[in-house]
Amino acid sequence: MLSANRTAIRRKLVTSAPSPRTTRSSRRCFLVGKNRIGNGRTIRTRAARSSESSRSRLPVACQILAATNSAQIPVLASSCRYFSSSRSGGDDDKTKTSTDDDDHGTDSESSSDDAPDQETAPPATNASDSLHRSPISNLDTLPITFSDISRANVSIRSGIVRTPCIPSPFLSEIVGANIYLKTEQRQFTGSFKERGARYAIQRLLQKQQEDGGGSGSGRTKDLPGVIAASAGNHALALAYHGQQLNIPVTVVMPTVAPLAKVDKCKKFGARILIEGSHIGESKAYAETLVESQGLVYVNGYDDPPILAGAGTIGIEIIDDVPDVDAVVVPVGGAGLIAGVSCAIKTLKPNTDVYGVEPEFAASYTAALEAGKPVPFDVKPTLGDGLAVPIVGPHAFEVARHYVDECVTCTEKDISLAILRLIENEKLVVEGGGASGLAALLPGGSLDRPELKGKNIVVPLCGGNIDTTTLGRVLDRGLAADHRLVNFEAVVSDRPGGIARLTEVLYDEGASIKDIYHERAWLYTSIDQVRVKCVVELQGKDHAMRLKKALCDRGYPLNWNIDDSPTPTGSADPGYLMGLRA
Secondary structure, three states: OOOHHHHHHHHHHOOOOOHHHHHHHHHHHHOOOOOOOOOOOOOOOOOHHOOOOHHHHHHHHHHHHHHHOOHHHHHHHHHHHHHOOOOOOOOOOOOOOOOOOOOOOOOOOOOOOOOOOOOEEEOOOOOOOHHHHOOOOOOOOOHOOOOHHHHHHHHHOOOOOOOEEEOOOOHHHHHOOOEEEEHHHHHOOOEEHHHHHHHHHHHHHHHHHHHOOOOOHHHHHOOEEEEEEOOHHHHHHHHHHHOEEEOOEEEEEEEOOOOOHHHHHOOOOOOOOOOOOOOOHHHHHHHHHHHHHOOOOOOOOOHHHHHHHHHHHHHHHHOOOOOOOOEEEOOOOHHHHHHHHHHHHHHHHEEEEEEEEEEHHHHHHHHHHHHHOOOOOOOOOOOHOOOOOOHHHHHHHHHHOOOEEEEEEEEEHHHHHHHHHHHHHOOOOOOOOOOHHHHHHOOOOOOOHHHOOOOOEEOEEEEEHHHHHHHHHHHHHHOOOOOEEEEEEEOOOOOOOHHHHHHHHOOOOEEEEEEEEEOOOOOOOOOEEEEEEEEEOOOOOHHHHHHHHHOOOOOOOOEEOEEEEEEEEEEEEHOOOOOOO
């Protein structure tokens, strides 16, 4: 009886067996880790070359294998590298032609000793064209690939917060698109930097184990410590995860580092050294300790494990918003956008990736114009976490291949973005973390018709903003939103002069926040005085109504709403000094 059942099962399997070609393809795709496939060799199946719809299924398999067995990632992820190099990301993209023996019905693979793909020299472009991405044909030459990000995604998932992409109806209405916020400020130390910091330390542990430098439970004690120069988020992330993984951490911080962040790093067990007036001097000092104390320097935005850790955000974005049309990423040293763009463009090639950096710290834009990382004269900015004078060379090489475009945002845009997030989403985000949203707001660099109605994901990459700075930023945001207005008016210095002015403010519904009058710098009539007022209003329309009411009452004004001429059309400063009674 048992023998008869086995015979029936064998007949059924033979009847439904796939064709020899399918069997060979299946072996090559899924017998991962076997000697037949080899390490790091590219898998190119007929399905992966036939159409965009067929290729789009390949990264899904990579994600499934990455979630089940990290040892399977290198081979399958190499197929993702082929996938991303042959994507149809636009009319200007070059499609890589496959020459696999599979086209001739054989079961052989392309040898790893084959000649590398030839890169086509890019055509001559003007300055504006150089700000867009410059794809290359051989992705294996990049500092990181999707396989590195996949390994990082498996490695760090137990030690970080898996942040959601939350839809924002309020911001969607303001921007005119479907806005999703990737809330990375909810990480334990308040920024996305934890991803790269944890993976960098884990890679050191792995290397030490492979080299036989440790044994048993005490192997981490044999590891050299890590060191970094940072005044903020990277220092916090490295100190915290160094404590979690039992790795000694040294952080060199400049004298301008906020005391709150210095204290937090100490609480995480890090050794804190205050050296240098700015981050450049701190880094130079840290490099001397690398040689003298045998420490390992971890660059917060350029080391390949840092880029791979940051790229895990891109995988999560595709998981949460599979129909995403665009991702808008803040840019500082370019580490975050390098990793995110690599993951996004591999898993969903038709998604646009935009970079946004403050206009006072446009180091990535300067690198694009020069074709290589170059120093940029960084000025103080609300996005202080993005104020990097020169982008990382590894990060730049990856980002320039994947990122579609990089734009800048103003200080006004950043302050408005922080205000919108607090008022509408009850989220406290630092200036650098809000830069992506800043470019999308009305009047911003990405306030474009082609993005209206699209599904846009904005990573909020950090929330570590000092309370004193937050108060100043909110005031600037209210001023930029025309809800906080500062003006000067000339009134009579006789009893009742200021009372008549405040009566006008009362009639127009303006709330006085501050008022001050002075006589010494008014060189007109002796019975006049200049009054400086700060009033709270409901917006630009309300402000213009108040301005018109004051002008109709005959008050000479110095107004901060716009640069339009005074009611008399006079450009004479004497008008603002009270020549008009």
